[in-house]
Amino acid sequence: MAALSLRRPVNPGVEGPGADFYATATTAWLKLLAEQPARILGQQVSYWGETLRHFAETQQAMARGQFTPPPQDLPKDRRFSNPLWESHPFFSFVRRQYFINADAMEKAAYDLEIDDVIERRRVEWFTRQIIDMMAPTNFLATNPDALEKAVATEGESLVQGLENLVRDVEQNGGEIVVSLADRNAFTVGENIGTTEGTVVARTHLYELIQYKPSTPQVHAVPVVMFPPWINKYYILDLKPQNSLIKWIVDQGFTLYVVAWKNPDVSYADTGMDDYVLAYLEVMDRIQDLTGEQKVNAVGYCIAGTTLALTLALLKKRGDDRVNSATFFTTLTDFADQGEFTTYLQDDFVDGIEGEVKDNGILPASLMTRTFSFLRANDLVWGPAVRSYMLGETPPAFDLLFWNGDGTNLPGRMAVEYLRGLCQKNAFVGEGYDVLGERVRISDVTLPLCAIACETDHIAPWRDSWRGIAQMASTDRTFVLSESGHIAGIINPPSKKKYGHYTSDAGFGGESEDWLKQGQYHEGSWWNGWGEWLAKRSGGLVEPRDPGEGFGPAPGEFVHERA
Structure with a gap:
């Protein structure tokens, strides 16, 4: 009870659907009853x-x-x-x-x-x-696994389950958020996120990490990767065997990665413009450090959406500093809101707007809950049964550890993203205002490669494809990886676990036409993308030592917990 009393009041709009939803359902049922x-x-x-x-x-x-x-x-x-x-x-x-x-x-x-x-x-x-x-599996009296274990342990499993429940409530400020992984099993920079590098720039919003080269020569054009600020960047660097960051460095690229600040209430007025401005600052810094006039940019998820906005802005300004762009599981056309339809209507977004107005941020716990209920059996009920009824200790699983290490979102940015991009779909329609310019998806004209994932429930591949199809680039490559939002991207060639599709169908038809003419390839898409990127990265030069900078990777911001 003491732990639950820590829960702060939240806006009712984020707790459930509004009255209009119930009215619609009730009216439909009464209409059916009458007719x-x-x-x-x-x-x-x-x-x-x-x-x-x-x-x-x-x-x-x-x-x-x-x-x-x-x-x-x-x-x-x-x-x-x-x-x-x-x-x-x-x-x-x-x-x-x-x-x-x-x-x-x-x-x-x-x-x-x-x-x-x-x-x-x-x-x-x-x-x-x-x-x-x-x-019935969610209730003790009708769960044979829980009852068998309670008998076998003379009730100890239920006692441990209660301990687990209290721990989760205390760790989450009175909210019941089940732990998916052991929080003490990993430390970023020690047993995950260990690729060697240096923080070469730090502002109030981000740290820029340059990774130490591992090859005798590197491609001239540097690569900068923008991870989403909804989660921590080290999903790209969990361990050496499946680290995309390490793999990119080992292919002879000079790699920079942005580690975003985990915002508190002082970031309430930070908006989408601030993130786009950060993209431009990062590019400026990389050009200063390398002496190169061009960079190759990569954006993952919402960071890919923002990269598209940035590219459109650069086009408007006549700035051609980005040589090519790669999008990982990125949405730019929100005409079909997919599994997020429930959350992107006015009742829920109004609730979020009220929440951030009162508190300045969209809390990580709310984001975690939102995404978890898209796969409730796997991410809510199943883990709760194992933890609270079976009394099991959360597993030492790096991916689930990362999943539970969420970040807050600045209030202004969250509302601008939900209202302007998701609800209005302004980037595809009337245009979206960025740093004083109105930009549209058709303003993206440079060479690009997009990776989408076949079972991605966050950024469905058909929606990702539709956005790429509306860009005006004449040099466009689309790759469809097997698996989902994370596993389809973090899919190293050494595992040979998930294959991928490419197609020569182009973008004149529909996504299904693209797939029907597609070719299946066994194994990861990493090698193919590496070849694509190398062709757009210039000749070979001496490797660039990042020096001491502001200290070693993974930096300071990544350790800040919400």
């Missing part, structure tokens, strides 16, 4: 008929002494992997009834006559959330 009462009655009869038949079959089997349930044709679901879900009468009954309930709820939501596509998506999304939340 097609037989359909509503049919839904109820079907549900209760299935439920009563299930109960009767179970009762008859028990009466005949058949304590082993009959085989059930139910969906495969790893949440129900314990053999007792099939062999034990009680758990078998609960499992089947859960799927009956879930099916009825999905059909009821589907049958609602809601003309607005966005509102329909939201109704179906929240229905799915309720179904996942009410899974």
Whole structure:
């Protein structure tokens, strides 16, 4: 109770949908009831008929002494992997009834006559959330794994689960945010994020790291990588075996990476213009350090979106300092909001706007929760069951450690991004104002390469492709990697785990046309991209020693926890 009392009040708009959403769902149901009462009655009869038949079959089997349930044709679901879900009468009954309930709820939501596509998506999304939340695996009395372990440990697992719960609530200021990884297992700069480099510039918003060369010669044109400021940059440098940063350096490139400041309330007025200005400052600094007139730029996720804005601004100004650009899982066209549809409507964005108005920042905990519920079973309910009911210690997993090391967002920047880019889609439409210039996606004209990921739920590949297709570059390369937002990018050639697609179809048709004409390649896209980048990086020169600068990588900003 003491830990929970630490929770500060938050704007109600970020806790759930607004009244308009409930009104839409209720109106649709009443309309269906008034116009097609037989359909509503049919839904109820079907549900209760299935439920009563299930109960009767179970009762008859028990009466005949058949304590082993009959085989059930139910969906495969790893949440129900314990053999007792099939062999034990009680758990078998609960499992089947859960799927009956879930099916009825999905059909009821589907049958609602809601003309607005966005509102329909939201109704179906929240229905799915309720179904996942009410899974019997999420409750002690109906989770055989938790009950078996509680008996085997004489209740110690439940005590440890309570300890885990209190720890998480205390660490997150009264919020219940389940730990996905052991916080004490990793230290950035010691056992992750260890590629050798130097902080060569530091401002109030970023540190610029130059990595120590590892080859006898390097390409003349330096590479600068802009990671997203929603998370820490060391996802690109978890360990030597899968470090994209180390791999780039080992290919003979002079690499610079930006480590963003984890903002506090003093950054409330920091906006998108400030980040674009930081991009320009970084490029200036690299040109000063290397003496080169050109740089090759890389942007990941939201940093790729901002890179596109920066490139459009440079085009408007007649500045050609960027030789080529690479986009990792980047959205620039937000016409289809995909799985974020629920979060990008006015009720939720109004709530965020109220939150940042009161507190100056969009807290990392809120961002973590938002992204987690896009994969609730994997990132919320499953970890909560393991931690709180099974009493397990969070794993020492570097990727999950990084996932839990989130950053705050400046209030102004968050609202500008959500309102102007996501909701209005201004970069594609009427234009987006950057540092006094109105820029559009068609202003991006330089050579570019885009990497998207096949199962990415944050930046769906078709949406990424659509943005690239609207850029005016005549030299465009698009690569589709297998796997998702992180694993599809952090996919070193040595593992030979995920393949990728390329295509000669061009961008005149649709994304499906591109894929139909695509060629599949085994293994990582890194080597192909390295060759693409090398062709645009000039000749070879002597390696550039970063010196002592402001201290060694990974710098200071990366250690600041939200």
